[in-house]
Amino acid sequence: MNRPQREAAARQIMENAPAPMPPDLYAEAVRRGERLLRRRQFVRRVLWLLACAAAVAFSVWAARVHPWTTPPSQTTPPITGW
Template identity: 75%
Template sequence: MNRSEREAAARRIMEQAPAPVPPDLYGEVVRRGNRALRRRRVVGRLLWLLLCAVAVAFTVWAVHAHPWVEPPSQTTPPITGW
């Protein structure tokens, strides 16, 4: 099938009468859309909650562990009695 035949076939399909739409389709689409929006909202809230929990846990760890302080040297013993 070459290009002109494909274009002619596409024109024939587009010129046909549209397929009938079931009458209850709109209600079903609205119901599914609302469900998808609720799921997206819940997932977003859970991700924000997880992010906040991680930030709090990191802050508590950093305050307790002091990762910015250099650990004391263990290679040389302290010099006493000089």
């Protein structure tokens, strides 16, 4: 198929009437879109809740354990100068 034939075929396709759409297509698309948005919003809220819970848990743990201090020595140092 050469270029003029492709152009003629494209023109013919564009000049034809659009294909008929089901009457409930718009309502179905809106319903699915709203459901998708609600699901995303729920997931986002759950993730924020988990992040906040993790931050609180880490803060409580760090306040009780003090991981930034050095642990006490397990053995006594050698005694010199007696």
